[in-house]
Amino acid sequence: MSAATTKEKTPEPALAERLRLEVERAVQRSFRSIELLGAAPPTVGRTPKTVLHRRGTLSLYHYHATADEIYRVPILFVMAPTNKAYILDLAPGQSMMEFLLARGYDIYMMDWDAPTDAERNLKIEDYVLDFIPDCLKRVQQDSGEDDVTLVGYCAGGMLSAIHVALLPDGPVKNLVCFTTPVDFSKMELFRAMASDKVFDVDKLVDSVGIVPADMVRAGFDSLRPASRVAGQLRLWDNLWNDEFVKGFRMMERWGNETLPLPGAYFRQTVKELLRGNALYEGTLKIGGRKVDLAKITVPFLHVIAQYDHIVPPACAHPLVERVGSRDKEEVVLPGGHVSIAAGANAVKRMWPKLDSWLQRRST
């Protein structure tokens, strides 16, 4: 019997089965939707850790080792100031922290809380020349090691790269960046929104002091304006699927907990980075000193997400070209801005790559 004939014999039963399945799912949706309305927020960030230090918006954590022996060089992660770090520690089985701890790394994390009004004047200088060096020193003291690997995610990567460029003789032994922007001219929509013809950043910052989280989140949502509604429709469609709902709610919680930003930092980002593209042009001055990415000479890895809509690959590529390191590598992996580091496929793609790169440079 030919394949075509076989196919012709199955249409009605297949569709009937699909209809039955959809009716069953519809019933499950109605029950689950009621459960969802009263459900507590999903638990995230459960990998055990100790708070080493808190100072205003900054928190420094030390994750508890799970391996019997660990690599010599500790790792300090720098999260982007716009978001919480638990995206890298969503749940058992979907946690980069858990993955790296199991492979013997000693991990510290710079995380952020909403800045208070007293922190409205924090600038890039404060993150790069105060928070990061302070945390590096605390990691050295806590670990007993002088060398530290610095890993920055998105704007955290940008802050890390600027720090190493300004302090190339510091304790940073290796630098890793994920989805880090350099050429802001390739962030077309953000640049259009930040244009001085349509947006008076000084008026906003002077009136609010701290840029509200809603506004920061709206900025990210505007890159994909239909996705929030489409996401809710997909959630409704998949309410029968516990795994889908669990994953969706964790990601949604993280997106909703976007942080407000100090006004001075926001103003600097808009004027010097988005409008002036100063980091790419080599004209960015931090603490009175010009940031020259060529001064970075430590081993360097940049992981770029192929389908990143926030930091397009064209925006991130120049970083590996600009750094002065001889041991440097750029890896482009399938995934979006968040899924590359925290999605279900990260365990097969990015995390093993990070492990194989780090293990030779952490002894």
Added chain:
Amino acid sequence: MPQRPRPENTTVATSLIPDPFQMWREALTKLEGNVNSLVTGSVDSQELMRSMHQLSTLSLGMQQAFEKAIGAYLARVNLPSRKDVSELAAALQRVEDKLDLLLPTGAAGSAAPRPPRTRRPPPEEVAAPAAVAAAPAAARPARAAKRTASRARRRS
């Protein structure tokens, strides 16, 4: 911008009658993509950007006015706002964290484990890759000297 590939778990209808549920899902994905492309393709439209900012400013203004009114009412009836309670909770958390640091390890609960820093990469990874081998020879003695000096300082 490269397009994402089709998700791996989508089913393809083998029936001659199209699967309406799959068609609906595909239509949603396509509509989402079209709307997103429409907006991102309008980067040159200053009017659109201005409108987005005006909407954002209006929303922010209304939110601030509402919060101010609520804040004034709560102050009048001598009740704390949600912000006051959150700030108090954050301050309390900071005090608790500082207490944990000050208290003896046994009292604060189990200390973080401190395994030895003796781990080595798996044997097949020990062979240096071309990129590392190409690193200047001068860099390695400098780093080794730095580690020796730091260990000497810790011992003294």
